[in-house]
Amino acid sequence: MLAATIRRTPLLGKMFEVDESTGLSDINTWPAMMIMTSFVWLVVAILLGVGMPVIQMAEMGSDLFYTAITLHGAALAFPFLFQFMMGISLHRSGGCMGKPASGKLTALIYICMNGGAVLLTLAVLGGLKITYTVMYPLPLVGAQMGAWSMNMVVLGFTGIALVLTSMIFLYPFQIIRMSFFGEQREELLLSARSLKDPGMLGMVMSIMILLVTGTPLMIVAGALLLALYGIVPLEAVTWASEPVVFQYVFYIFAHNLMEAMAIMVISAVYATLPLYLADGTRKLYSDKLANLALWILLVTSVTSFFHHFYTTNPGLPTALSYHGNIMSWGTGIGAAFSIFTILATIWKHGIKPEPGLMAILAGFVVYILDGVNAMVAANVAVSYQIHGTLWVGGHAMSVLIAMTLMWMGVLYHHYPVITGKKLDKVLGNRFVTLYTIGAVGLLYSFAAGGAMGMPRRFADWDAGGWMSVGVAILVFGLFLIAGFFTYMQSFFKSRAIS
């Protein structure tokens, strides 16, 4: 039994043991399993994260550095954050729709995500150092040059394909199934929500984005995989193996994946904030404004991915570059609406300073700060000076860190339902403080490095006198880790609700 597996897991089992007395196992157990597993990946990711500055300072070699950066990025983005988000979202969908979040499909989501991530990890340890953005056709070129073996490419691509299947097809299917099909079970319905609710609208929007923008990548990656397995000749898939094709379908997905995750977390904020209002009104300042913000985000995000390609001009025509510029900034208008809605809600109703809500709001601040950096980078003129520097790498990382903090806050709300236990407030506040210091510090360290011309994914930090940035990254990284371990400690010390 799954619940028993969780219980028997060393250390983490005590934190995420499911309360089976409530009859809510169908919405509790799989989410708990996903959340617990995602934290294992997070531990891997953060240890590798501080490992990188250490590798640089101790001059432990570029091979180790590139292995660390590949695994760090991959673990952080997919089996950690995406899985963490899936766990909470499935729990939320279950409780809001009154449908079970269990079953074969959920099991398959879990197996594909974690199995795929394990395969990719093995491939990276076997030599495949391609960073989490794959940098196609680097995997093939590297194999030709003898940097790694073709077997590792096949293994790694298989892992990536499984992870993507989980994210692009299986998870959206499950959410669609829970939202629109199947019978509602009264006893699972915790707080009914309709699609007019910003919290639900955002969730459905984001899985649609995953499906629509992910399918082309699945087709291209699938064709490549068939060629790698030798099922079809490589010549038959030249349409897919063309680097330009791959790069575009990759970023159409990768960019929108980030937007989808942002929409999902912002909608979770919209759903959670009202629960903590001081006057107990449980209402946002305006649902309409909140939904409008989500729609603006959705519409502008779809074609803003061009900002990844400005510097290939004239490969990317100037008009499209500028279009990408405007669309990227358009997401900022959506964010401006979100900022207003959240602030106006807080202003009007007051808030209870619970650690969960503080984490959400602090995460939102980091998210906005990072959004500003992102918009600056998405300006065509600026992009010519900072594309490929730590500025951009810092943006990708900070958005993940910010979303993580917001989800961690949202988990405060779900945790008692899943485990029947309450979290300690003092530890909670300490976690939010430490984590926020780390997150903001990292954000600015990376941005400063980028402004100084320090390249991202670059195993020689001394080359341009950038080691001071490395020290800052290490220091703030340690704050982040301290925050995270405080968070874990608060689960460990949680007490049963009497």
Place this chain on the structure above:
Amino acid sequence: MLLFQLPFLLVFPFIVYRKCFVDPTPSNTGRGKLTRIETVWIFSAVALFVIANVYSISYMPMSKTAATEASGVAIQDVDVTARSWSYEISDREFEVGKPVRFSVKSVDTMHGFTVYHPNGKILFNMMLIPGLEKASSLVYTFTEPGKYKVRCLEYCGIAHHGMQDELTVVKATDKSS
């Protein structure tokens, strides 16, 4: 330009947040006032959006390239081929004030072509996708003599950090005579 944008966009949310934390009780601000604040806030965001992006057009390398081409000044053409992990550059010496058109292609995997000012700042960078029909290109006019470092800023494998080169810019002399 960064310096203009950052403080404004950062400070604003911070101030308002602080106000909310210090005074957690519900405020009796009238609906009308909130609507006014909303309008002003959104309007400012849109205004900033428009101003920053229109203003930046003249700084886009594409605009500068087009302007230089239109001016009829002679442009020095330089072809660059990038491969793991080196550059083949048709000319590594340039003159101050004389526009140079860099046309850069990669023949194996993704690479970058980034030129650093001797003071360590990035002057411009290009991303090179192999197989792209049009070379990544732009026109740049050096304004100071010195040694300019070239680095690859797109991760291209285990020796990525070693992929570099150097350009020399000399004072505009009587080279023409």
